[in-house]
Amino acid sequence: MPETVSHHHSLGAQLRKQLPSYLAGTVLLAILQTLMSLRDRLFKTGVDAAIAANESLTIRTVVFILVLVAIAAAVRVLSRITIFHAGRNAEYQIRADLIDHLHRLGFSFFQKIPTGEIMSRATNDLGQVRLLLGFGVLNVINTLFALVSALSVMIEISPRLTLAALAPFPLLILVTRLYGRVVFSRTTANQQALGQLANRVQESLVGVRIVRAFSLEKAELRDFDTASQHYLDKALALARARGMLVPMMGVIGAVGMIVVFWYGGWLVLQHTITEGDFIAFWSALARLTWPIMAFGFVISIVQRGRAGYARIKEILDTIPDITDGPLNAPTSIHGDLRVENLHFSFGDSNVLTGVSFHVPAAHSLAIVGKVGSGKSTLAALLARLLPTPKGTVFLDEHDVCDLPLSTVRRAIGYAQQDAFLYSTTVGRNIAFTLDDPESPDGQERIRFAASEAQILEEIQLLPDGMDSVVGERGLQLSGGQKQRVALARALLYEPTILLLDDPLSAVDTQTEQAILKAIDRQAQRRTVLLITSRVTAAARCNHIVVLDQGRIAEQGTHEQLIRKPGIYARFAEEQRLQGEIDSIDAHGLGDTP
Incomplete structure (x- = not known):
């Protein structure tokens, strides 16, 4: 788990944020009780008046009781609305804080906690927190006020009967302490199992094409069944704990009521208290008994909310490994990029070692290498999507670690190799960075970017053109189409430095040449870094860096590298031969009758 720190992220802090609503709800509950x-007390007056055949007093008392009950019902509704409103507001704020914090965390965090697990914490766990901060707080406050107001009536009527009625209630403390811990631990295990199940479902749906392509439906179902069974086991264990807690609370409350029937009835027969006293005492005890009988359910809500918030807090307290630098944003960025002795590793595995190069503003650099040579890692470090070591990457001679993240991200437009598309229209995916994509200027810029990325004509052939929905993660588009939509999005961003991670890997030769011409046009007015394995693409850049196992093996211009034996020249020869073979195969197929 990434390093964490505990600061203002606590349930107490969330309660304080909603303090005005809680105070208003508390006042209303105090009025209610x-x-x-x-x-x-009016029950006592009314019953005694009825027994004494005082019709006038009985009628007045009944009217007062009806009015009182109507007012109390309105106050009860207002108190519930006020406190539930606080719970909903807290849920909204926590969710906003959680999403904002997730956006600040680096790739390493998401490599350690699966997406489905995060989704479970942001939905199910947060729902448990909402219940705690709404229904749970309401019942705790109401129970405290019910205890005070009911006891005041009961003691006023008969202190001895009050002691007898409350004799079983010390058991409540013992049961609460014992089962509260059990419910908390089992709730935590249940939520973890639910997170694992959510991640299993998420992976299964995202990889549905792979599952079908290899006929792995049965194997996938077995894996899902295993995760589902694990969640069922944890849910049943929690249900057993909760199932025992609530009846035990009910038994404790029922014992108190039985004692009142027996001893209170005897006191009435002895004329120690009146029939009206007994009814009033019974009414007060009922107000106290029902909250206590339901206290087991409240304890369950509290413990589930605490367990859920602990899992959310684990995310909120994670320290981002990529943060803003101390410098103010420069007035302008020209695009001069310098990398100096850059080392980087994932754990104990070295990925980049001693990488150094310089790209002047408005120049182009190709980064060439085999799969696994560190090209994409280098790109992520340049854009500060991974924790860039201080003193290794400089933008206009400013250490990127000293600059605000917004400055670095605004200066560098990064089209990643694994293109991600949102479940919206093609146009919206391209215009992701535009404030007003529906404006005439926005629409024109979208079309121009799509044209430069060689995807406009194919978009126009879709059923709804730019308004065609691409499906989850762009499932309705081919790999090459997704890649070019992502390229169009980067071009529309109009950054100072355009960082393209293998934008040609899924396109044909003709489309490749058209895209390269568009990249040439971009290089005339901004710095371009092109990560590619194709020599034909690298040859168009001012300078070429060849990576091999995380180190710079060669660098220079295309003409310099092609003339000397090395990795780049070998790449060029292999790709030339492969092109000839493809050409022969194409002619052979064409001659086949």
């Missing part, structure tokens, strides 16, 4: 204690 005060009204209910008055109702209990």
Whole structure:
């Protein structure tokens, strides 16, 4: 797990943020219980008046009780709305904080916690927190006020009967302490199992094409069934704990009521208390008993909310490994890029060793190498998508680690090799960085970027053109189409430095040449870094760097590298021969009758 720090992310802090709503709800609940204690006393007056055949007093008391109950019902509704509103607001704020923090975390975090697990924490766990901060807080406050107001009525009527009624309640403390811990630990295990199941579902749906292509439906179902069974086991364990807790609370409350029937009835027969006293006492005890009988359910909500927030807090307390630098944003960025003795590793595995090069503003650089040579890692470090070592990458002679992240990201437009598209229209995917994509200027810029990326004609052939929905992660488009949509998005961004990670890997030769001409046009007005394995693409750049196992093996111009034996010259020869073979195969197929 990434390093974490505990600061203002606590349940107490969330409660304080909603303090005005909680205070208003508390006042309303205090008023509610005060009204209910008055109702209990009116029960005594009304019953005693009815037994004494005082019709006038009985009628007045009944009217007062009805009015009181109506007012109490309105206050109860307002108190619930107020406190539930606080719970919903807290849920909204926590979710916003969580998403904002996730956007600040680096790739390393998402490599350690699967997407499905994060989604489970942001939805199911957060739902448990909302219940705690809404329904849970409401019931805790209401129970405290019910305890005070009910006891005031009960003690006023008969202290001895009150002690007898409350005799079983010390068991409540013991049960609460014992089962509270059990519910918390089992809730945590249940939420973890749910997160694993959510991740299993997410991976299964994203990889549905692979599953079908290799006829792995049965194997996938077995894996899903294993995760589902694990979640079921944890859910049943939690249900057993909760199932025992709630009835035990009910038994404790019921014992108190039985004691009141027996001892209170005896006191009435002895004329120690009146029939009205007994009814009033019973009403007060009922107000106290039902919250206590339901306290087991409240304890379950509290423990589930605590467990859910602990899992959310684990994310909120994770320290981002990529942060803003101390310098203010420069007034302008010209695009001069210098890399100096860059070393980088994932754990114990070295990926880049001693990489150094310089790209003047408005020049182009090709980064060439075999698969696994560190090209994409280098690109991510340049854009600060990975934690760039301080003192290794300089933008206009400013260490990128000292600049605000927004400055670096605005200066560098990065089209990644693994193109990600959102589940919206093609046009919206291209115009992702535009504030007003529907404006005439925005539409014109979208079309121009698509044209430069050689995807405009294919978009126009789609059923709804730019308004065609691409499906989740662009499933409706081919790999080459997704790659060119991502390229169009980077071109539309109009950055100072255009960083293209193998934008030609999924296109044919004709499309490649058209894209390269567009890249040439871009290189006339901005710095271009082209990561590629194709010599024909690298040859168009001012300078070429050849990576091999994370080190710079060669660098120079195309003419310099092609003339000396080395990796680049070998690449060129291999690709020339492969082109001749492809040409022969194409002519052979053409001659086949």
